[in-house]
Amino acid sequence: AAGVIQSPRHLIKEKRETATLKCYPIPRHDTVYWYQQGPGQDPQFLISFYEKMQSDKGSIPDRFSAQQFSDYHSELNMSSLELGDSALYFCASRGAGASYEQYFGPGTRLTVT
Amino acid sequence: GNSVTQMEGPVTLSEEAFLTINCTYTATGYPSLFWYVQYPGEGLQLLLKATKADDKGSNKGFEATYRKETTSFHLEKGSVQVSDSAVYFCALKRETSGSRLTFGEGTQLTVNP
Numbered sequence: 001a002a003g004v005i006q007s008p009r010h011l012i013k014e015k016r017e018t019a020t021l022k023c024y025p026i027p028r029h030d031t032v033y034w035y036q037q038g039p040g041q042d043p044q045f046l047i048s049f050y051e052k053m054q055s056d057k058g059s060i061p062d063r064f065s066a067q068q069f070s071d072y073h074s075e076l077n078m079s080s081l082e083l084g085d086s087a088l089y090f091c092a093s094r095g096a097g098a099s100y101e102q103y104f105g106p107g108t109r110l111t112v113t
Numbered sequence: 114g115n116s117v118t119q120m121e122g123p124v125t126l127s128e129e130a131f132l133t134i135n136c137t138y139t140a141t142g143y144p145s146l147f148w149y150v151q152y153p154g155e156g157l158q159l160l161l162k163a164t165k166a167d168d169k170g171s172n173k174g175f176e177a178t179y180r181k182e183t184t185s186f187h188l189e190k191g192s193v194q195v196s197d198s199a200v201y202f203c204a205l206k207r208e209t210s211g212s213r214l215t216f217g218e219g220t221q222l223t224v225n226p
Contacts, residue, residue, distance in 0.1 A: 033213065042202060043157065045213040056213055090156060092214075102206075102214060104149075104157040 002026055004093050004105035012111045013081050021076040021108045025093030031055070032074040033092040033102060034066060043090060049074055081112045115140040117203050119217035126193055126224050134188040134220045136177075136203035144205040146170075146179055146186040147214070151200045160188075160201070193224045 005024040013019050025032050031050045035043040036059075045058035049068035060066075063081075068074045078085060088109050092102040120135040138146065148160040148170070161170030163179035163186065170177050175190045186203060203217040 035214075042216040042218050043214075045215070048213060058213060092157075101159060101162065103159070106156040 004091055004103055006089075006091050006105040006108050008108060009106065010109050010111075012113065014113055015081055015083065017081050017112075019078045019081060019110060021078070021089050021091075021110070023074045023076070023091030023093075023105060025072050025074070025091075026095065026103055029093035029095045029103075030072060031094040031096075032068055032072070033094070034060075034074070034076050035090040035092065037088040037090060037107070038084075039087070046076070078110075083112050086110060086112045115144065115205060115207065115215045117205055117215055117217035119201075119203050119220050122219070123221035123223060126222070128195055128224055128226050129192045130224075132188070132190040132193045132197075132222070134201055134203075134222070136186045136188065136217060138184050138186065138203075138205050140184075140205055140207065142207060143181075144207050146177070147204040147206070148175070148177055148186070148188050149202040149204060149216075151202065151219075153199070157202065193222070195224045195226050198222055198224050 007022045033048040034046040037043040046060040048056045052068045063079050066076045088107045090107045091105045094102050116139045118137050145164045147162045149157040150160045161172040163170040166181035168179045177186050177188045200219045202219045204214045
């Protein structure tokens with residue numbers, strides 16, 4: 001079965017640079033969630049989209065922005081990167097009318113040096 | 114607000130030992146409850162879930178019962194294997210669709226042969 005795809009899987013950036021993370025949800029899933037997991041920490045919700053509109057917003061810094069495109073894939077744009085942004089970024093998707101189950105991608109590991 | 118509290122880790126067991134990982138939650142209404150597992154270097158996988166009081170979720174020998182009276186969702190397994198070594202996250206989701214997951218701190222389980 002198709003799963004959530006995230007790219008790239010690993011990314012190394014320097015401070016003050018920008019990064020773009022991509023997420024391709026499971027086919028026919030219309031809701032996408034982004035989570036950030038710092039080293040040794042639990043995942044923290046950043047933002048979500050339903051039918052290309054922002055549906056919920058969590059602890060996402062103003063330096064970050066995200067959107068969902070017409071093909072339902074989503075991109076998380078991160079600017080002015082800081083050392084503290086080093087983390088594992090997960091995308092999850094959920095289908096319409098499903099039992100509210102979120103399926104997670106493998107994550108993108110971002111390292112800021 | 115919503116929150117999830119897990120027992121402190123790490124937990125180290127011998128193969129075939131009994132496992133309990135405690136999880137309690139604070140939430141308004143009737144959230145859905147989940148256990149996710151994260152193997153080293155991988156993303157989050159849904160292990161089991163329960164959507165209403167007294168429901169029992171089960172998968173791969175793991176079980177957890179939604180106890181509203183004690184606001185708990187403890188994870189149990191009768192006989193652990195080395196391959197169960199991973200980080201386990203308890204999570205909740207409000208009853209409204211599309212809502213974010215709120216995770217506990219995670220419990221690192223190591224099973225020795």
